[in-house]
Amino acid sequence: MFKTDPQAPDRFVTPVDEVFVRNHLGPHPRLDRATWSLTVEGLVERPLRLDFQALLGLPQTSLTAVHECFGNPLHPTVPTRAVTNLEWSGVPLSAVLELAGPRPQARHVWLEGADRGDFAGQSDVSFLKDLPLDQAGAEVVLAHTMNGEPLRPNHGYPVRAVAPLMFGTNSVKWLSRIVLAADRPEHLFTTHFYTRVLPGESESRPVREKDVSSKLLTPADGSTVPAGAREIAGYAWSTTEVTTVEVAVDDADWQPAVLDRRGPDPTWQRFRLRADLAPGPHRIRCRATDSAGRVQPLDGDRNAVHEIRVVAEDGA
Ligand SMILES: Nc1nc2c(c(=O)[nH]1)N[C@H]1C(S)=C(S)[C@@H](COP(=O)(O)O)O[C@H]1N2
Numbered sequence: 001m002f003k004t005d006p007q008a009p010d011r012f013v014t015p016v017d018e019v020f021v022r023n024h025l026g027p028h029p030r031l032d033r034a035t036w037s038l039t040v041e042g043l044v045e046r047p048l049r050l051d052f053q054a055l056l057g058l059p060q061t062s063l064t065a066v067h068e069c070f071g072n073p074l075h076p077t078v079p080t081r082a083v084t085n086l087e088w089s090g091v092p093l094s095a096v097l098e099l100a101g102p103r104p105q106a107r108h109v110w111l112e113g114a115d116r117g118d119f120a121g122q123s124d125v126s127f128l129k130d131l132p133l134d135q136a137g138a139e140v141v142l143a144h145t146m147n148g149e150p151l152r153p154n155h156g157y158p159v160r161a162v163a164p165l166m167f168g169t170n171s172v173k174w175l176s177r178i179v180l181a182a183d184r185p186e187h188l189f190t191t192h193f194y195t196r197v198l199p200g201e202s203e204s205r206p207v208r209e210k211d212v213s214s215k216l217l218t219p220a221d222g223s224t225v226p227a228g229a230r231e232i233a234g235y236a237w238s239t240t241e242v243t244t245v246e247v248a249v250d251d252a253d254w255q256p257a258v259l260d261r262r263g264p265d266p267t268w269q270r271f272r273l274r275a276d277l278a279p280g281p282h283r284i285r286c287r288a289t290d291s292a293g294r295v296q297p298l299d300g301d302r303n304a305v306h307e308i309r310v311v312a313e314d315g316a
């Protein structure tokens, strides 16, 4: 008897039912499209309050992007590999910025959700993130749709920010307030947590651009598979395009896998390799390199190479 590879997690677009949920501040707020509104304030010529209808009246866009949780901000180097690839539709933040008219002193966009609660010993905090104005204006989408259906309550209904090149923590759910400011906000989720010092750097920086990473999905970790030639496959992703994925079976050398190119959207990229699995237990690892030359570390960080264990059986 062997478990067949589960198909679900190995699809290019992750079904909504399988998307992880990360709520820092407790249960999701109960919002409604009919009563929701978004304020745009701070260093703008025209402060705004947009309701859902007004948002639908603005230009719409769609894109597919990797949605990845950075991990537990209290343990920032521990791999969690919570990653999906999703289709989003909504309004480019640039359209809203154009309506409001940023003042020349504006440098940062603050994005705040409607949720409030307790986190790490602080009570009644909001979920607030900030991004450089230029970057946010070029990249962020105010999404109302995920995989073609209205956002579900846990995923930010009715509207969330999506920062497609960045870690999921920047994609503020239940978006309720946008502030344009000259400075970054001092806040639990902006300057206290979700900052880190990258290898080779000395200054800490906010957790924004995704790391280079990859995940083995086929065969499934812990499964028993028929011995012989097997397809080993998964996905690799980074802020820039991934250029190589290598796979190692047991103590054999790293071998380059076949890797799909990335299209215009910042999606993940499928890799695959056929390998001969002799009867017995095996350890399989994968390691990605991106076009910026970043390589997954062997260990010690959140994007360390992914390793799975399978057992190959004759006649399984
Ligand atoms: N308002 C709000 N937005 C939030 C969060 C949150 O707790 N509150 N969690 C963030 C984190 S850490 C991640 S990984 C993603 C998770 O999005 P999902 O739950 O839709 O998968 O939302 C981000 N946006």
Ligand SMILES: [Mo]
Binding pocket: 022, 068, 069, 070, 071, 168, 169
């Ligand atoms: Mo997260």
